[in-house]
Amino acid sequence: MEIVFLLAACMSIASVALICIFLFANGLPAMKEIGLDNFLLGRMWKPGADIYGIFPMIVGSVYVTGLALAMGVPVAILTAVYLAFFCPQKAYRVVKPAIELMAGIPSVVYGFFGIAVLVPLVRTISESVNGRGNSIFTAALLLAVMILPTVIGVIEPALRAVPRSYYEGALALGATHERSVFFAVMPAAKSGILAGIVLGLGRAMGETMAVIMVAGNQARMPKGVFQGIRTLTGNIVIEMGYATGLHREALIATGVVLFAFILIINMALTLIQRGEHR
């Protein structure tokens, strides 16, 4: 019977191995055929003319993710601080489930909310700079909201795990409640906070449906924060339905690049968490 459990445990190893094998086996030949430089650094994506450069999509993903983190992380950290140190018990019983619900809302619902509310809003705001509603900014704003529960969910326990004596010590030295929390407790929880941010980074980079609903999806180099962009994830979903031959393989190769990014992020996360335990 022990063997059965062991085999079950090996399922996750097998899954990761299979995912790697299938993605790389189907994606690498296309990279080779197109040429690694042309594929990764090419600034043109024109499947009709057999030109496959995904640099615009890489830049697009990086911009959207970076901006989303810049907007989402401060709010997430402060909210986590609120939950851990400022929240009366009664409020906690409302706010905590609300944030958990936020994590459960499907990404299409977020995307639809983006189409209905954020896109017109951003269009109005950016009218003076000739902006569009479907833009980097809109996608980043939506992602910033979507990563909140993930980031909060990691940071709050990290803050709570800091020994209470840190906080009390600071108070005893005459610091205010706020100063004790921000300058004694938070530095002690910094690896947990970093882990939360990295996890949010992975979520934002991998998010697909919500982003393609609001990002505009033009496969070209970004021309400004209020202009449209296509992300790596978007590239796959949008064209996979009708792609054949090399085009299809190039899309799978796009998936490989995304997968590589995610693996690097995961590795960073593991390193951070390992450092924490030491």
Place this chain on the structure above:
Amino acid sequence: MKTLCRYTRRMSAFLRRHYVGSRLMNFAVHAAAAVTVLVLGFLVAYIVVRGVPNLKPSLFALQYTSDNQSMLPAIINTCTMTFISLLLAVPFGVGAAIDLTEYARRGSRLTRLVQMTTQTLSGIPSIVYGLFGMLMFNNALQLGYSMLSGALTLAIMILPLIMRTTQEALSAVPDMYREGSFGLGAGKLRTVFFVVLPSAMPGILSGVILAIGRIVGETAALMYTSGTVAKVAGLMDSGTMLALHMYKQASEGLYLNEAYATSVVLLVLVLLINLLSAKTAKLMMKGRG
């Protein structure tokens, strides 16, 4: 201790009046929490207000036509898909968790590898699962666009979630229970099945319910595995899910009212699932007394 606490609190409040920085920090913390809650509140209220008036009985007709964007086939498919994926994932997930908490030597190379790959799995975005599912199940195993290949894909996707929650539930069971069972002469296997698993059940269930929530809301992993045919589907047929159905309505731009209605249904489902999961998890705490 309590009076001391109250005293320092009051002291802190007194000092705060004199430090602008502390007041600013206090404001920022409360503002951030308010933003988070208000955004969620606005989103839910907006969808409900716009969606409920569009919920017509005809949207729940058994047949989907382009005139009547019925969501019933999608709802039925969602249930089927949830059932099959859980059937595939739960035995493996729970089995793996039992191995990790009850049998495996901590820190052995294999255990570490399992933990590392599980963490990797939980970080992989759903579109990558979708690509993989398409390549492996649809093409290599020649299942084509089918509920089965969608369910297989989802099963791998929710595996780490079920493993993690089960592991947590199992390790929350006090060692006393195990020792008592051994003391009465039960073997390892009997102890696991009749003592440890039953008392960890609420925790495992709450994880399973969370997994249901992920399945119900999934789109990117299913678009190219189970496909988007709006019909009640059997195991080997292509069938759309509620979230995918809504994506099509919203992105084509022709059926916005129906999309609002569908998103209300999705939102209510997710809300119920979350509540249920929290309730079961609480049961676990109570059982511990």
